[in-house]
Amino acid sequence: MKIKNIIFDFGGVLMDWNPRYYFQDYFKDDEKMEYFLEHIAQDEWNIEQDRGRSLAEGTDIQVKKFPEWEKELRAYYDNWTVMLKSDIPQNVDVLRKLKNTDYHLFGLTNWSEETFPYALENYDFFQIFEGKIVVSGTEKLIKPDPEIWHVLLERYNIKADESVFIDDNPKNIEMAKSLGFKTIQVFLDTNLMQELKKIGVDVETV
Template structure:
């Protein structure tokens, strides 16, 4: 099947986001920082904001649970933009090259509806998608729930078998495979162009 559509996850693929970029200087103690990120402001908590819960509600829930960490928990979303360090240049360059081809480009991201506009405004490459982006926080659905891929497929009338889905999360890759997508699992040493060419994408 010929590839017609290329679908990008953002965090870890096109954007370098990590709460450590803020909390390393905040704590000045790596052990304490890791404890906080693993046990207090853990991924499972942040994901609920990506699923559509408001940042303020998520913050207050966690402060009630861990009042002794209240200051640190409140600092999380207050300093979120520091955690969004930069784009990932080599992969953004691939996206820019794809702009000048016949492939249809889409975004499918787990991202809070409240913080995503900052990325849109500050990184021009998002304009390449021409608004064809499905954001978990807006849809109240989150990867790896298959329903969010169905939103993308139905909204833009595309076929999974004619699409490549690119993500850095292995659970999301497995879910996409089960729906019939071609996939690329991005790791730190992945040559994205080479992987796309391997799937028959032409530049």
């Protein structure tokens, strides 16, 4: 089946986001920082905000659980923009090259509805998607729940077997494979253009 659609995750693929970019300077103690991020402001907590829970509610819930960490927990989303360090230039360059091809470009991201507008406003490459982006916080669905892929497929009338899905999270990659997508898992050293070529994207037109 010919590839017609290329679907990008954002965090870890096009955007370099990490809470350590803020908390390294805050704590000046890596051991304490890692304890905080593993046990207090853990991924499982943050992902509920990506699923659609408000930042204020999520913060209050965690402050009630860990009142001795209130200052740090309230600093988390107050300083979220510091955690969004930059784009990932080599992968954004691939996206820009794909813009002027016949491939249809989409975004499918786990991202809070409250914080995503900041990225849209501050990184121009998001305009390449022409609004064809499915955001977990808006849909109240989150990868790897298969339903969020179905939202994408049905909303834009595309087929999984004509699509490449690009993500850095192995659980998301496995779910996308099970739904019939071709997939590329991104690592720090991934040459995205080469990986696209391997699975049949016509890079000669890029």
